[in-house]
Amino acid sequence: MNSNHIDGKAVAARLREDVALTIASLSVTPTLAVVLVGDDPASQVYVGNKVKFSQAVGMNSVERRLPAETTEADVVETVRALNADPDVDGILVQLPLPAHIDSDRVIAEIDPDKDVDGLTEISAGRLSLGKPGLRPCTPTGCVILAKEALGDLSGKHCVIIGRSILVGKPAALLFLQQNCTVTVAHSRTDNLPVVCRGADILVSAVGRPNMVKGDWIKAGACVIDVGINRVADASRKSGSRLVGDVDFAEAEPVAGAITPVPGGVGPMTIACLLRNTVLAACARRDLPVPDGLSI
Numbered sequence: 001m002n003s004n005h006i007d008g009k010a011v012a013a014r015l016r017e018d019v020a021l022t023i024a025s026l027s028v029t030p031t032l033a034v035v036l037v038g039d040d041p042a043s044q045v046y047v048g049n050k051v052k053f054s055q056a057v058g059m060n061s062v063e064r065r066l067p068a069e070t071t072e073a074d075v076v077e078t079v080r081a082l083n084a085d086p087d088v089d090g091i092l093v094q095l096p097l098p099a100h101i102d103s104d105r106v107i108a109e110i111d112p113d114k115d116v117d118g119l120t121e122i123s124a125g126r127l128s129l130g131k132p133g134l135r136p137c138t139p140t141g142c143v144i145l146a147k148e149a150l151g152d153l154s155g156k157h158c159v160i161i162g163r164s165i166l167v168g169k170p171a172a173l174l175f176l177q178q179n180c181t182v183t184v185a186h187s188r189t190d191n192l193p194v195v196c197r198g199a200d201i202l203v204s205a206v207g208r209p210n211m212v213k214g215d216w217i218k219a220g221a222c223v224i225d226v227g228i229n230r231v232a233d234a235s236r237k238s239g240s241r242l243v244g245d246v247d248f249a250e251a252e253p254v255a256g257a258i259t260p261v262p263g264g265v266g267p268m269t270i271a272c273l274l275r276n277t278v279l280a281a282c283a284r285r286d287l288p289v290p291d292g293l294s295i
Ligand SMILES: Nc1nc2c(c(=O)[nH]1)N[C@@H](CN(C=O)c1ccc(C(=O)N[C@@H](CCC(=O)O)C(=O)O)cc1)CN2
Pocket: 046, 092, 093, 094, 095, 096, 117, 137, 138, 228, 242, 261, 262, 263, 264, 265, 266, 267, 268, 269, 270
């Protein structure tokens, strides 16, 4: 690994270790409940990893695997039952849900105090008001990786490309909380390369392979690539490979620090989910935020 690569796998492993140490020091064992509807292969892998890692750090895990044809009403009922279960600290519904189910409707049912994905309207409101609450995992991972590279982020100009509810918007608020000056750029932004060149921290969350070119990056900037895009690659046995939104070969020589894909932001998503589950378990019992888990 080059010296300017931010090793998301290693940072995630360290965070999981901190989560495990925290759990060992608590008088309760946090419980994470995972709801998976259908048989999407990628979702099966992600949910398998969530269960595996939650158990590895010493949590209890509860799995609700439902067939693809499950009705929206039955998924809602599953969430309500988990809300009502006092032993469950965190609930996540793996996305995407099958097309016949309205994911907003299902997410709205999650008890905000158990919303370890940070996706409910109440969680979003708490974040935008700067009130305590559970924050979305991937944007939290972006902040942790930027701090890993730069330390204090105060006063840095952070440009975020993408305004999605899952990543772009919460990332903007989280970097603002770190006292960054934040610009949110998107598909209608004029002179996007010029805007990006103003960034000390450039976060790309658009889902377009290799869109961000080397000459969009200020020399020495910290580049956080949230994109996980599968592209054809005839030289691979599988016929494909993963690339980010950032043209890594062009960006790497210019950036001061850069996350690779794979092995950058992706592994942080599950580590931050585990962190959120401990935070939820503590908040539900009026325990303070454990020392090792503050950002
Ligand atoms: N309820 C949720 N659903 C989904 C989320 C989420 O945060 N909550 N995010 C994604 C999927 N996801 C976790 O659920 C996730 C995606 C990617 C990774 C990851 O580690 N990626 C690796 C590459 C993996 C590969 O080889 O395919 C990497 O980037 O290094 C972890 C979790 C959508 N759904």
